[in-house]
Amino acid sequence: MMRTRKAGSLTMINYLSSSFIYTKIANLILWFNADYRMGIIYGVIFILGALLLPEPTYSGPSNVSYFRGEPSLTEQILNDNKSVWLITFYTVWNPACVNFAPLFAKLSTDYGIESLRFGKIDIGRYPEAGKKYHVSDSSMSKQLPTVILFQQGKEVLRRPTVDSKGKLIKFHFSEENTKLAFGLNNLYQQAKTNLKEKNNTIESKKGR
Secondary structure (H helix, E strand, C coil): CHHHHHCCCCCHHHHHHHHHHHHHHHHHHHHHHHCHHHHHHHHHHHHHHHHHCCCCCCCCCCCEEECCCHHHHHHHHHHCCCCEEEEEEECCCCHHHHHHHHHHHHHHHHHCECCEEEEEEECCCCHHHHHHCCCCCCCCCCCCCEEEEEECCEEEEEECEECCCCCEECCCCCHHHHHHHHCHHHHHHHHHHHHHHHHHHHHHHHHC
């Protein structure tokens, strides 16, 4: 419960999901202590259950672009340098990434417009993207998920980040923390202003 609360996930579903994982691990240890053969059988069932019955992924409304590989991500960011991009680097098996998915989707529907865009890339499936943008996809990684803000094709800000000594600074991905860290309200207002100016320019050209 403490671990889930620190991650900013306060729903009962997230509490239950974490408790089930720890209970399965505890049962695995107990079975091995009782009889290693039963421990192996339970371990196999545990793994098959995780593969055949994975935790459900978020399927609600969103305004998120999914990138298939590092080249498409880099090309989009560089070619669309007039837009601000907020990109989540994630893996499908990481609980923190699963918990963050609905929050990121909500932010994309609340703030996503033409010049403020939201995207995601699965670095478990496309590890080259993780290597290029220095996000580890290891099972022990504390960088998942990582959200990076790109402006004019360049990285401006990321969470979590590292300090001057190379130590990772933890970040709690709650809705308010994410809004404040990336200044989404300011970015949204600026994007709306840019869009309005663009529309005015188009209308003035048509009037001529």
